[in-house]
Amino acid sequence: MTDATIAHTGLDHRAPFRAATFGDALRSEWAKLRSLRSTFWALAVTVVLGVGLGAVISAAAAHGYARSSASGKLSWDPTSVSLDGMAIASLAIAVLGVLCISSEYSSGMIRTSLIAVPKRGRLLAAKSLVFAAVTFVAGEVTSFAAFFVGQALISGHAPHAALGDPGVARAVVGTGLLLTALAVLSVATGTLLRHPAAGIAAMIAVLFVLPGIAQALPASWQNPVTEFWPTLAGGQLTTVHHSAHTLQPWPGFGVMCLFVAIVYAFAWTLLDRRDA
Amino acid sequence: MIEAHGLVKRYGATMAVNDLSFSIRPGMVTGFLGPNGAGKTTTMRLILGLDAPTQGSVTVGGRSYRDLPAPMREVGALLDAKAVQGGRRARDHLLCLAHSNGIPRSRVDEVIRIVGLEGVARRRAKGFSLGMSQRLGIASALLGDPAVLIFDEPVNGLDPDGIHWARTLMRTLAAEGRTVLVSSHLMSEMALTADHLLVIGKGRLIADTSMDEFVRSSSQHSVHVRSPQAAELAARCREAGATVQAGSTSPLAAAPVVGTDAGTDPDVIEITEMDSAEVGKLAAAHGITLFELIPVRASLEEAFMELTRDSVEYQATGATR
Numbered sequence: 001m002t003d004a005t006i007a008h009t010g011l012d013h014r015a016p017f018r019a020a021t022f023g024d025a026l027r028s029e030w031a032k033l034r035s036l037r038s039t040f041w042a043l044a045v046t047v048v049l050g051v052g053l054g055a056v057i058s059a060a061a062a063h064g065y066a067r068s069s070a071s072g073k074l075s076w077d078p079t080s081v082s083l084d085g086m087a088i089a090s091l092a093i094a095v096l097g098v099l100c101i102s103s104e105y106s107s108g109m110i111r112t113s114l115i116a117v118p119k120r121g122r123l124l125a126a127k128s129l130v131f132a133a134v135t136f137v138a139g140e141v142t143s144f145a146a147f148f149v150g151q152a153l154i155s156g157h158a159p160h161a162a163l164g165d166p167g168v169a170r171a172v173v174g175t176g177l178l179l180t181a182l183a184v185l186s187v188a189t190g191t192l193l194r195h196p197a198a199g200i201a202a203m204i205a206v207l208f209v210l211p212g213i214a215q216a217l218p219a220s221w222q223n224p225v226t227e228f229w230p231t232l233a234g235g236q237l238t239t240v241h242h243s244a245h246t247l248q249p250w251p252g253f254g255v256m257c258l259f260v261a262i263v264y265a266f267a268w269t270l271l272d273r274r275d276a
Numbered sequence: 277m278i279e280a281h282g283l284v285k286r287y288g289a290t291m292a293v294n295d296l297s298f299s300i301r302p303g304m305v306t307g308f309l310g311p312n313g314a315g316k317t318t319t320m321r322l323i324l325g326l327d328a329p330t331q332g333s334v335t336v337g338g339r340s341y342r343d344l345p346a347p348m349r350e351v352g353a354l355l356d357a358k359a360v361q362g363g364r365r366a367r368d369h370l371l372c373l374a375h376s377n378g379i380p381r382s383r384v385d386e387v388i389r390i391v392g393l394e395g396v397a398r399r400r401a402k403g404f405s406l407g408m409s410q411r412l413g414i415a416s417a418l419l420g421d422p423a424v425l426i427f428d429e430p431v432n433g434l435d436p437d438g439i440h441w442a443r444t445l446m447r448t449l450a451a452e453g454r455t456v457l458v459s460s461h462l463m464s465e466m467a468l469t470a471d472h473l474l475v476i477g478k479g480r481l482i483a484d485t486s487m488d489e490f491v492r493s494s495s496q497h498s499v500h501v502r503s504p505q506a507a508e509l510a511a512r513c514r515e516a517g518a519t520v521q522a523g524s525t526s527p528l529a530a531a532p533v534v535g536t537d538a539g540t541d542p543d544v545i546e547i548t549e550m551d552s553a554e555v556g557k558l559a560a561a562h563g564i565t566l567f568e569l570i571p572v573r574a575s576l577e578e579a580f581m582e583l584t585r586d587s588v589e590y591q592a593t594g595a596t597r
Contacts, residue, residue, distance in 0.1 A: 014421055019345035020377045028376035035368035036361065108359030111326055112416065115353050116376040118325045118342040275327040 025117050025126035033100065033130055042096035043138050046089045050142035051149055053085030058150035065158035077241035078161040079171045082150020083143060086175050086238070087207075090182050093135055094207060097186025098199035100131055105194040111276055120271045128187045128264070135183035139176035147172045167240040170249060174237030177253065181234060182207075185260045188267035207231055230259035277302060277455055278323055278424060282332035285318050285479075292318040294479035295332070300457050300472075302423070305450045307470030307487070308459035311584050315479040316459040317355070320428050323457075324353055336424055348377040352417030353426040357409035357433070362402025366393060366412055369401060373416050387415040392441075406433025414442070424455040431465060443469050463580035467491075477584040491576060498548045499555050502568035506543050509555075509564050516558060518550035543567070 033039050061081045065073070101124075104110040117123040147163075154160040161168045185206075190199040211232055214225035223245040226232050234256025236242060237249045247255065278300040285293040293315045300306045310316050321327045323334050325341035333340065336351055344350050360369050370384045388397045391411040396404070401412065410433055417425055427446070431439045446469055450456045460466050466473065466487075473490050475483040483490065503509050510520040523544055547555055552571040559566050 014423075017346050017349040017420075018378060020347065020349075024376055024378045028372050031368065031372045031375050032364075035364045035372065037363060103361060107361045108356055109361045110359075111355055112359050112373065113376075114326055115324050115351075115355070116348055116373050118344065118347050273328075275321075 020117070022122055022126065025122050026130060028116070029123075029126045029130040033134060038099065039096065039134075042092045043134070045092040046138055047142045047145070049092065050085045050089035051146045053088055054082050054146035055085075055149045055153055057084045058082045058153045062154040062157035075241050075243065076159060077239055078151060078154050078159060079147065079165075079168050080239040080241065082147050082154065082161075083171065083175050083238055085146055086139075086143060086179065089142060090179055090207065091204070093139070093179055093183055094186040094203040095200055097131055097135075097183050098190035098193075098203055099196055101127060101187055101190040102194055102196040102199045106196055114276050121268055124187075124191060124268055124271055128184050131187055132180050132183045136176055136180040139179035140173065143172050143175035143179075146175075161240065165240070167249075171238050171240050174249065174253065178234050178237055178256065181253070181256050181260050182231075185263055188260070188264040191267035191271050192263070228255060230256045277338075278334065278336050278426075278457065279338075280319075280323075280332065280334040283319070283322060283329050283334055284331035285315075285322055285327060286330045291479050293322065293329075296476070296479070296481055297332075298474055298481065298484055300455055300474070302455040303450060303453050304471035305446050305456045305458060305469055306472045306474055307466035308457055308474050308476070309463065309466055309580065310459075310461065310476040310482075312461055314461075314476045314584070316461075316476065317428055318479075319476070320353070320355060320426055320457075320459065323426060324351070324355070326355075346377055346420070348373065348379065348420035348422065350420070350422050351424045351426065352420055352422040354410075354413035354417045354430055355426075355428045357406065357413040360401045360409070360412065362400060364401060365398050366401055366404070367397040369412065370416060370419060374419055377420055379419055383419060383421070387418045390418060390445075391415040407435060407438055410434055410442075411438070414445070422454070425449055425457070427456075427458045429459055429461075431460070439465075463577045467576050475580070475583060477586070482583055490579070497551065498546050498572045499550065499552045500544070500546055500568065500570040500572050501555060501566060502541075502544050503559070503564060503566050504543060505564045506545050508562070509559055509566075510545050510547075512558055512562055512564075513547050513550060513555065516550065516554075518555075519548045521546045521548075546572075 058078075058081050065076065068076075101110075104113055113123060114120065117126075147161075151160045151162070163169050163172065186199070186203050189202050189206075190196075193199045193202060211225075211229055214222050214229065214232075217225065227245050227247055233247050233252040236246050236252030239249075242248070246252065278298075280296050280298050283293055283296040284291075296315075296319060308316050308319070318327065322329050323336065323341065336344065341347065341351065364372070367384060367388065370387065371381065373379075374381065374384050388394055391414050393408065393411050393415065396408060401409070404412065410430055414427070414430060417427065425446075430446075431442050434442060446456050446458055450471070458466075458469060470487055472486050473483060474481070475490075501509065510522075513520050523541060523546065550558075552569055556566070556569055558564075559569075
């Protein structure tokens with residue numbers, strides 16, 4: 001029925017072609033991310049949780065402010081309160097990041113992808129870069145929205161923050177940056193572990209379980225953990241008020257980035273060496 | 277042109293591919309044949325750089341696959357039709373692949389037309405039947421209009437009409453001067469599609485031959501004879517250098533009478549290494565009466581099974597309990 005259709009694509013008539021580039025890989029990964037419904041759901045959850053939960057937490061904290069202790073009032077950080085919802089929103093980004101590579105493994109798509117882009121470092125870089133860029137945009141939008149909504153709810157009940165206050169703009173922008181670092185970490189984790197469930201479990205452990213366990217440790221053990229555990233150290237970028245035994249914002253974020261770089265390097269090496 | 281030199285792939289203790297060397301030439305369909313587990317898919321994965329060989333090398337157009345500057349423009353491959361993400365629409369799936377090699381959007385619609393998926397191009401791939409998935413996989417292989425095509429069991433799941441279409445497509449692609457490698461575990465399918473055969477078993481190369489040659493050399497001839505003087509004829513034939521077996525294994529021979537076993541019929545013998553004319557002359561020369569004299573030719577399927585008998589990985593034992 002369609003036998004004749006391909007006749008004109010015979011070898012003699014093939015158009016000259018150019019080499020595939022990193023830009024082509026980027027376009028491909030962008031098209032991949034866009035063409036799955038799960039992307040929209042995960043990003044919608046990120047925005048809704050980030051802004052919605054932040055609003056609820058801000059309203060509750062603002063109403064409790066009058067009754068809080070003197071030390072509680074001293075450490076009052078309206079910026080950080082309004083951005084609290086981002087911790088849960090980051091879970092949606094972590095899940096989506098793990099899935100954007102591990103679902104290729106579970107479906108077998110990774111083989112199709114690696115036949116199309118056999119330079120594996122290029123595939124991973126394109127995937128990470130596209131997802132990081134999407135997360136950066138969604139993260140900044142969410143964190144600015146959460147900040148403004150939160151401050152509007154806090155004002156009148158407790159001292160609120162303005163973008164121009166010292167450290168505030170850095171904390172709001174930093175929240176999107178931390179989310180972006182987390183996005184790269186989750187793509188790398190998905191690449192390392194290849195199974196969606198394992199990757200998501202690992203990300204939950206890194207984000208919530210291990211920091212939670214640290215809370216139960218004696219102070220002499222707890223302090224270095226809260227100071228240097230990558231996600232907690234990175235979290236310093238998102239607060240204005242800093243408690244004892246924490247790194248400064250940018251060095252803290254540096255620790256997070258270093259951790260991401262190490263995991264990424266492992267993922268890159270293993271992806272390159274392992275049979276797909 | 278695909279060339280392998282001493283290709284070895286070991287997975288733990290399993291030798292999946294063992295010292296394979298071959299070259300697959302353009303302008304013809306090369307059938308890649310072997311029982312299940314023979315190493316066909318592994319070999320294709322090695323060609324496509326998905327797995328790294330333990331030893332040896334394989335190149336496409338003189339380069340290893342990973343070093344091809346525009347892989348999809350040079351090689352089109354269908355390994356596993358179900359290796360797509362089900363949540364993506366068929367056309368989007370092809371578009372993602374096209375982008376990765378700078379292939380224009382118009383070509384996506386072209387290949388959708390070639391494989392006849394126009395009606396379902398906007399449906400999500402998870403709803404596809406195996407046959408539709410095979411067509412989608414063939415479409416992705418054709419995207420880059422490549423000079424080399426590799427298909428792993430492409431007709432699995434296709435209906436008779438689809439099988440005929442796929443066969444014609446492969447022959448057309450080869451006639452255009454492309455290199456076409458198609459794997460199958462069915463000799464009967466290959467007989468209709470391939471010009472050249474690469475047969476492997478247990479990871480080793482068993483045959484690398486043209487289809488005609490394969491048919492000529494491996495079709496066993498034997499002569500089925502029924503005679504009241506079978507014992508005497510058997511003795512004369514053996515003297516003349518032939519091999520004689522009691523009974524008949526040929527399905528072409530007269531069906532055994534109910535209740536008797538053809539293998540124990542003392543009047544029936546099967547003679548190999550001697551053709552029917554010679555048997556007839558020999559019988560005439562010694563005054564032996566013949567009731568039946570039937571030249572028996574093994575089918576290609578049997579020839580293939582005979583060739584790969586020792587290398588079948590998974591063999592049923594016949595008993596069902």
